[in-house]
Amino acid sequence: MRKNGRSFIIRLKRLPWLVKHWACSIRPMHFPEPPASMSSISEPAPDPMSREATGTVTAWFAGLTNFSSAEYRWVGERLVARDTADQPEPARRGGLSELIVRHVYADHNSSRAVRQALAPLLADLDRDGARKGLNFGCGTMEFHDRIINLDVQNTETVDIVSDGGRIPLKDASVDLIITQEVLEHIGDYRSALSELERVLKPGGRIYCQLPFQIGFHPGPYDFYRFSRHGITELFDGPAWSINQVGISVGHGTALYRIAVEFFAVTASAIHQTLYKPAKGLTAILLYPLKWFDGLGERSAERDRIAGGYFVVATRTHLPEAQKG
Template structure:
C-alpha cells in the first residue's frame, strides 16, 4: 500500500498505474513495466540503463545472495561521526512514517548503521534504487524517479550520488518529489577509491555538495563530516592491498586487513571537529530543506 500511494509512470508522470501481480500498466500512455521479485521495475523505455539492470535482476539473484552472505563477515566499511548520527536520529524521529510521514531511502541503505536506525520503522520506509545489497520496494532511476511530485517529507541517500551519471538530474528529482518544507539528508564521498566500477563518476567537496543542492531548490540547514580522515586513509589502503593481491587471495587479504585496521577508524571521533578533517574527509553529509519555490526554478 505504501508504494501504490506514491508511484507514477516514469515516462509520462501519470499516477494512473494498473498494478497486477507480474506487470504494471500505465492507463495514460500505455507503457508496461515488470514486477520483478514482487517489486515494480519502473524504469522508462528510453533509459539507457533499463535493459542492463533488468538482466542483472533476473539472472544474478543467487550470486547476489551469496555476496550478501559473505559480506556479513566484514566490519562496517565506515564509522559515522557523532554529529551525523545525532542528526540522522533526529530526522528519522521527526519524520516517523508510522505517524503519517513519507520517508524515502534513495539507494541502498544496506550499511549496518542504517539497518540499526531503521530497525523500528523497517516496514514503513519507502526504498527506491537499482540492484544492490539492501532491501528495495521500487526499482527506479535516481535521474527519473517514479515518485509523485511533492509527496516526500524526508529523503535519505548514503553514498549514491557518486554512482549517478548526471547528479544534477538526481538533485533536481529530489527537489521535485519533496514537499515544500521537506528535507533531505545526503552523504557523498570525497576521498574514496574507485569502486563499483565502471559505475563510479564523481566526488564532492563539502562546498560542492552545498552548491549542488542550492541549484535545485534547497537551502542548507547543516553540513559536515560524515566519515573522517582516518576512515579515508584506511579505506584507500585497503583498496590498494586488495588491488595488488593475487586473484585467489583478494578476499582473504580484504578480510584480514579489514579487521586489523577497523579499530583505527574510531580515531575520527576524536578529531571530527578539526579544520583539517574537512580537507581530508572520507564522506561529507548535507542536510537541506526545500524552499518555498517551484522545484524547477534555478535558485540564485
C-alpha cells in the same frame, strides 16, 4: 570522550572473533562494495498503514506513484522499471564476507555523526503518521516502515527497482529523502538531484551523504568525489535551505579505506586471487585507524582528508513547473 572510549572497547572485542572466523573460512571470499545505506536507527511501533501491519506495501505506496506503463510495471509488491523487469534477484549474500563488509569495512554509513544527523529526521516520521519518505539507493537496508526503498538491484528490501533516472512518484509526494553515497555513482548527478527535488514536498528535508577521500568503488560506476565546498554547492540554490553540513567520517576512516586497498592491491600483484583475502584480513587488522576520526574533530584542518560529508537541507519552494 568516555562514551567514545566504551565504543572503541566494544569494537575492539569483536576483532578476535572476526579473525578466528576469517581464519576458519575455506571458501573464496566474495567482497562486495559497501552498501549505500545503513541499518535502522530506531525501532518504531508498527504504523496502521505500514507494510508490517497490512502485509502489503500497496496499502499506502500505490497512492504516491505516478508512472506510465511503458516505464514501469507492478511485480507483486514492487514497482519495477521495464528495462530491469527481467533482472534476476541476486543471490542472498551471507557468511563472513557480508559480516566484515557490514560491521567492519563499510560501517561508515552508521558512524556516530551519521546517526546523530539522521535521528531527528527519522523521529519526525514517528511523530506524524502521515509523513512518508524515500531512501534513494537503499542497498539492502531499511530505515523505517514508511520509507520507500529505491535501488537498481532487485532485492527483497526494495520497493522500486530503478536506476533513479525517472522516479515513479508524484510531485511533492514525500516528506523525507535519504541518499547515502549514491550520487557519485550517477554520471548526470544533477538530473538525479532534480528528480529528488521534484518528489520532495516543500518544507521536506533531504539527507545527502557523499564520499571525499576514499578509493574507487564501482557500483557499477564511480564518477565523482565531493569536498565540503562541493557538497554545499549542490544545494546552493533557491530551491534549498541548508540546515547542516558535516563530516560523515573523518581522516582516520579515509586513511583506513585507502590503506586496506593499498595492501589488497599489493597482494594482488603477487597473485590476483590474493586481492579479496588480503582485503578481508587488512579490513580487520587496520580497523583501529577509524578511531582517529574522533581526534580529528578537534582539528581546524579536519577537512584536508575527511572521508566524506553529509548535508541536511530543506526544500524551500515549489518549482514553477509544479505550480498551479
